[in-house]
Amino acid sequence: MSENDRILDKIKKCMALAGSSNEHEAASALRQAQALMKKHGISHDEVRLSNVESATANAGKSKNPPRYNHMLVHLISSAFSVRPIYHEGFEFTRIEFIGFDSQPEIASYCYEVLNRQLTKDRAAYQKTLSRYKRANKIRKADLFAEAWVNSVYSKISKLAMSEEQAEMIDQFISKRGDALTAIQGRKHKMKREDCDAVFEGIAAGKNANLFHGTGQDRRAALTQQ
Structure with missing residues (x-):
């Protein structure tokens, strides 16, 4: 798995946790996902397409x-x-x-x-x-x-x-x-x-x-x- 794939995998895990029923956990996971996307220049479309x-x-x-x-x-x-x-x-x-x-x-x-x-x-x-x-x-x-x-x-x-x-x-x-x-x-x-x-x-x-x-x-x- 390449470095980019590992980052995408981490972002997707955070996005999955962002759907948690625990509001604090969900908010924290969403912030982490957004921070990773911004840091590595990864767009929302790239995250979506990585599921294909x-x-x-x-x-x-x-x-x-x-x-x-x-x-x-x-x-x-x-x-x-x-x-x-x-x-x-x-x-x-x-x-x-x-x-x-x-x-x-x-x-x-x-x-x-x-x-x-x-x-x-x-x-x-x-x-x-x-x-x-x-x-x-x-x-x-x-x-x-x-x-x-x-x-x-x-x-x-x-x-x-x-x-x-x-x-x-x-x-x-x-x-x-x-x-x-x-x-x-x-x-x-x-x-x-x-x-x-x-x-x-x-x-x-x-x-x-x-x-x-x-x-x-x-x-x-x-x-x-």
């Missing part, structure tokens, strides 16, 4: 991840009240989840676990398509994967992000100079022969059960039914 956390996950080598990957990221973001940012790298694309407390870390972990299973299930389904041409295999496998994600999405509960939290995250991202870029990925036009891909994707997705982690369990839980 982030965690990253590997999204694969593609600079333009497929649509089902984007759908999975949206699912995770909704489940854990975080905001995602894609970062293109030389070797692979990273997804950064931004939010509060342990939620970004949990989101990152759950994304990686679900993405591994989705990739495995999609590959297994694609192996059953030996009689199809390559382009048709990819289309059907992608539609399978999209249905898989939709199946999981229908089962999760979502954590709502407050307006204040959304504003703080926007400010955090803006301060860093990052751009929020929506990556949609390729979208296939479904054909009559693709119904089986959708049905099988829905069935496979039902085998994953995602539920929220807690403060005590910083790793989210993912179990197979």
Whole structure:
């Protein structure tokens, strides 16, 4: 922890004590917080933004991840009240989840676990398509994967992000100079022969059960039914 982080941590502790029901304790803590902020040139916004956390996950080598990957990221973001940012790298694309407390870390972990299973299930389904041409295999496998994600999405509960939290995250991202870029990925036009891909994707997705982690369990839980 850097010196600046230690000072911010001390200020936040004082701010927390400033909400004490003991008037004298609250007043003393508030004065101490204000004195520290003035001494070290730390603004109220800096203190607020220091509560924003982030965690990253590997999204694969593609600079333009497929649509089902984007759908999975949206699912995770909704489940854990975080905001995602894609970062293109030389070797692979990273997804950064931004939010509060342990939620970004949990989101990152759950994304990686679900993405591994989705990739495995999609590959297994694609192996059953030996009689199809390559382009048709990819289309059907992608539609399978999209249905898989939709199946999981229908089962999760979502954590709502407050307006204040959304504003703080926007400010955090803006301060860093990052751009929020929506990556949609390729979208296939479904054909009559693709119904089986959708049905099988829905069935496979039902085998994953995602539920929220807690403060005590910083790793989210993912179990197979």
